[in-house]
Amino acid sequence: MVTSRDTSANTHFAQAPEGLTTQEMVLNMGPQHPSTHGVLRLVLTLEGETVVECTPVIGYLHRGIEKILENRPVMGGIRYMDNADYLSPMLNETAYVGAVEQVMGIETPRRAQYIRLLVGELQRIASHLVGIGTYLLDLGAFTPVLWCFRDREGILSLFEALGGSRFNVNYMRVGGVLHDFPKGWLAECEAFLDTFEKHMDELETLITGNEIFEARTQGVGYIDPQQAIAYGLTGPMLRASGVNWDLRVNRPYMAYREIKVNPQVRQEGDCYARYKVRIQEIYESIRLCKVVLDQLPAGPISVRVPVALRPVRGETYFAIESSKGELGVYFISDGSEYPWRAKLRGPSFVNLQLLPELLRGHKMSDTVAIMGSFDLVLGEVDR
Amino acid sequence: MHIAVIFGDNIGTQLLSGIFSWDFLQFVVLLLSAFGFVMTSAVLLILAERKVMAWMQDRYGPIHTGPWGLLQTVADVGKLLLKEDVHATRTDKAVFLIAPAVFLAPVFAAFAVIPFSPYVSFPGTALATGIVYYVAMSSIDVVGVVMAGWSSNNKYSLIGGLRSAAQMISYELPLVLALVGVVMLTSVLTNSGIGTISIRDMVNYQSSSLWPGKGIGFFDFVFEGFTPWAWFFLIQPLMLIIYYTCGLAETNRSPFDLPEAESELVAGYLTEYSGMRWGLFFLGEYGNMTIVSAIATYLFLGGWSGPGVAFLTGLHNPGWGFLGNILALAYFAVKVYALCFVFIWVRSTLPRLRADQLMQFAWLILIPITLGNILVTGLIYLIVNALGLPTIIFLIVAAVINWAALIGFVWVVRRATVATTMRAQAPAIRARQRVAAAQLPEQAGVGGGQ
Numbered sequence: 001m002v003t004s005r006d007t008s009a010n011t012h013f014a015q016a017p018e019g020l021t022t023q024e025m026v027l028n029m030g031p032q033h034p035s036t037h038g039v040l041r042l043v044l045t046l047e048g049e050t051v052v053e054c055t056p057v058i059g060y061l062h063r064g065i066e067k068i069l070e071n072r073p074v075m076g077g078i079r080y081m082d083n084a085d086y087l088s089p090m091l092n093e094t095a096y097v098g099a100v101e102q103v104m105g106i107e108t109p110r111r112a113q114y115i116r117l118l119v120g121e122l123q124r125i126a127s128h129l130v131g132i133g134t135y136l137l138d139l140g141a142f143t144p145v146l147w148c149f150r151d152r153e154g155i156l157s158l159f160e161a162l163g164g165s166r167f168n169v170n171y172m173r174v175g176g177v178l179h180d181f182p183k184g185w186l187a188e189c190e191a192f193l194d195t196f197e198k199h200m201d202e203l204e205t206l207i208t209g210n211e212i213f214e215a216r217t218q219g220v221g222y223i224d225p226q227q228a229i230a231y232g233l234t235g236p237m238l239r240a241s242g243v244n245w246d247l248r249v250n251r252p253y254m255a256y257r258e259i260k261v262n263p264q265v266r267q268e269g270d271c272y273a274r275y276k277v278r279i280q281e282i283y284e285s286i287r288l289c290k291v292v293l294d295q296l297p298a299g300p301i302s303v304r305v306p307v308a309l310r311p312v313r314g315e316t317y318f319a320i321e322s323s324k325g326e327l328g329v330y331f332i333s334d335g336s337e338y339p340w341r342a343k344l345r346g347p348s349f350v351n352l353q354l355l356p357e358l359l360r361g362h363k364m365s366d367t368v369a370i371m372g373s374f375d376l377v378l379g380e381v382d383r
Numbered sequence: 384m385h386i387a388v389i390f391g392d393n394i395g396t397q398l399l400s401g402i403f404s405w406d407f408l409q410f411v412v413l414l415l416s417a418f419g420f421v422m423t424s425a426v427l428l429i430l431a432e433r434k435v436m437a438w439m440q441d442r443y444g445p446i447h448t449g450p451w452g453l454l455q456t457v458a459d460v461g462k463l464l465l466k467e468d469v470h471a472t473r474t475d476k477a478v479f480l481i482a483p484a485v486f487l488a489p490v491f492a493a494f495a496v497i498p499f500s501p502y503v504s505f506p507g508t509a510l511a512t513g514i515v516y517y518v519a520m521s522s523i524d525v526v527g528v529v530m531a532g533w534s535s536n537n538k539y540s541l542i543g544g545l546r547s548a549a550q551m552i553s554y555e556l557p558l559v560l561a562l563v564g565v566v567m568l569t570s571v572l573t574n575s576g577i578g579t580i581s582i583r584d585m586v587n588y589q590s591s592s593l594w595p596g597k598g599i600g601f602f603d604f605v606f607e608g609f610t611p612w613a614w615f616f617l618i619q620p621l622m623l624i625i626y627y628t629c630g631l632a633e634t635n636r637s638p639f640d641l642p643e644a645e646s647e648l649v650a651g652y653l654t655e656y657s658g659m660r661w662g663l664f665f666l667g668e669y670g671n672m673t674i675v676s677a678i679a680t681y682l683f684l685g686g687w688s689g690p691g692v693a694f695l696t697g698l699h700n701p702g703w704g705f706l707g708n709i710l711a712l713a714y715f716a717v718k719v720y721a722l723c724f725v726f727i728w729v730r731s732t733l734p735r736l737r738a739d740q741l742m743q744f745a746w747l748i749l750i751p752i753t754l755g756n757i758l759v760t761g762l763i764y765l766i767v768n769a770l771g772l773p774t775i776i777f778l779i780v781a782a783v784i785n786w787a788a789l790i791g792f793v794w795v796v797r798r799a800t801v802a803t804t805m806r807a808q809a810p811a812i813r814a815r816q817r818v819a820a821a822q823l824p825e826q827a828g829v830g831g832g833q
Binding site: 025027033034049136139140141142143146147150206210211212213215216363364365366369 | 436439440441442538539542637638640641649730731732733734735736737738739740796797
């Protein structure tokens with residue numbers, strides 16, 4: 001199943017002329033490196049500029065989040081989920097509280113579900129913006145990243161108005177959400193979405209038609225659909241390989257049972273397709289946000305749960321479509337105030353497995369092009 | 384012993400008379416002013432780059448140091464001067480220390496042939512081989528880069544240095560060949576049929592010709608010596624584009640900044656440098672930008688010519704002549720910094736090429752096109768000459784063909800990009816067909832769900 005087409009194409013590098021010997025070079029890329037997106041370390045074996053072997057070394061950002069969750073009351077653990085995939089805290093929290101609600105059999109009010117969807121989609125936009133911006137920075141384009149961060153700033157400001165904190169929002173609660181919208185927030189959100197849509201068109205004009213960008217990404221880092229499934233890829237990575245799989249559609253949860261999502265799929269399977277899927281998902285998220293703003297139901301934002309929450313004894317697996325893919329929480333409760341175990345299935349961690357396989361035979365410049373298209377968040381890989 | 388035999392007793396006298404001679408004094412003053420110009424230009428460009436990029440990227444740029452952040456670069460240079468000169472262990476010390484100087488010296492040296500206005504210039508501008516000298520100087524830069532890359536004892540530096548060697552040598556060729564086209568034009572314009580590679584003469588060819596003569600006062604004032612319709616970029620626009628592209632590659636600027644590709648090679652050959660040694664590389668880069676823009680201005684945009692320059696200097700009055708020279712300096716600066724602005728603009732717009740694409744672009748596209756341009760220009764000249772037609776016909780025909788070639792060039796580059804992309808995509812396309820046949824997505828049983 002694993003193809004070796006790239007290595008075979010580059011075998012002539014090994015055949016040096018008579019009397020000359022070439023030597024492979026081992027290059028430590030990271031953990032302190034501008035484009036390893038945090039603290040990933042890649043041990044690259046290079047032959048000239050061609051990658052022969054790649055070994056990712058992870059764990060530099062390990063903070064033991066899963067262990068911390070076992071040592072905090074359920075409600076206290078929500079805040080630590082923010083730090084797992086630090087680019088999409090809202091979605092992480094949703095996964096965790098969703099798992100607890102599932103094991104307790106709580107159905108959240110409709111309004112809470114809609115709010116979760118709204119902030120979740122905003123968070124997806126923010127995460128994809130960082131993904132696209134840093135990807136372009138990896139490819140050497142300086143401007144997109146700043147435009148992306150400018151718009152992400154708008155989303156973070158909305159979160160600040162909503163939950164009091166820009167980054168570690170700590171907004172989800174078992175049974176609902178923390179606050180209802182403050183006065184004027186919805187109008188602000190709508191205004192933001194309108195300007196943001198214009199900014200997105202601008203960004204696309206800058207990047208998408210660019211020949212250099214296309215030459216750098218099209219046909220680079222091709223992932224076979226079968227390979228993608230075999231390695232358990234999820235999210236934009238999987239959909240860019242032509243596999244139509246989106247948990248929001250295929251296993252709808254919460255408000256996604258009522259609001260239909262158009263999954264964004266592309267067939268090429270290369271870096272360009274992964275970039276393009278993210279762009280399309282941003283547009284789709286804007287649409288979803290606008291739908292939610294139109295249809296927001298009235299009612300309570302939370303069900304009453306006891307302050308000292310004791311989930312019933314049991315275990316469950318709850319997965320949501322996070323910005324990077326399937327973010328699952330395997331939650332085991334022994335009936336006490338503390339989870340007995342909360343295992344995270346992080347999309348970045350699973351997606352990272354494919355990297356060494358994919359890099360083999362590519363040029364060193366393509367290393368960053370491919371790695372950037374994975375949109376890794378090391379906080380979630382190392383947890 | 385030997386020295387005394389050769390020079391006799393008056394060696395001291397000879398040296399002293401050499402040092403205190405008028406020529407030497409002039410040389411020192413000009414050297415210092417060249418140094419001052421490069422430094423000021425670099426400092427201004429660094430600030431301009433940060434401000435212009437900030438403007439394009441919807442942010443402020445430096446605002447705290449001095450009014451509008453004007454003193455930011457001054458503060459930066461001060462910081463660099465005060466920093467410790469760090470050497471990594473096991474560097475090749477002598478080479479490591481001398482590399483920044485080897486990089487920076489040719490940049491200063493190249494300024495020797497750069498005239499700033501009809502009268503303000505270094506003695507070197509009289510050099511009849513100005514363009515060849517400039518090209519020679521800009522080729523030496525690569526030595527400094529390779530030395531830096533090799534001596535740093537760092538793998539990123541090594542890769543950066545070697546990439547840079549390959550890149551700068553490859554782009555040297557189309558750069559020179561693009562200039563040859565312009566040199567051929569000058570040989571057509573003279574009566575003798577012998578062209579020039581002196582920069583000053585190049586400017587004169589573009590500014591003094593093709594204005595019929597004295598007549599109405601105001602038009603004389605504006606158009607005497609200012610004939611934009613005779614600027615060579617109208618006749619050879621494609622060569623300007625190619626020269627400028629190669630200039631980007633020569634100065635290691637985006638999108639050809641692979642040697643110092645931040646996202647891959649950390650800082651390329653600069654990785655192990657810090658303090659003022661790093662600053663020297665930085666100044667050299669910006670000095671190079673100025674020179675590339677200046678040469679493009681001379682050869683394609685009429686140099687310092689502009690409304691009023693030739694008229695005022697032609698009055699043979701010290702006061703008006705001085706004003707004319709100031710005007711010339713201003714026009715020159717405006718043109719040079721407009722081209723520098725394009726450098727900055729390009730940097731904030733384009734991503735970076737891959738090393739093999741870079742080579743492909745130089746050897747498969749730029750060099751054949753520039754060679755073809757030389758051939759076509761020569762052929763047209765021969766044909767026009769054989770038919771006994773006037774020079775203006777030659778210029779018009781050459782211009783039409785070159786403009787057509789420019790459009791063709793853009794088309795070819797687009798096509799080449801698409802073609803390589805399609806070739807690279809072939810496996811992906813095959814797989815897509817396979818997927819369509821097998822209807823794979825429906826079986827996508829990714830484990831989990833609820």
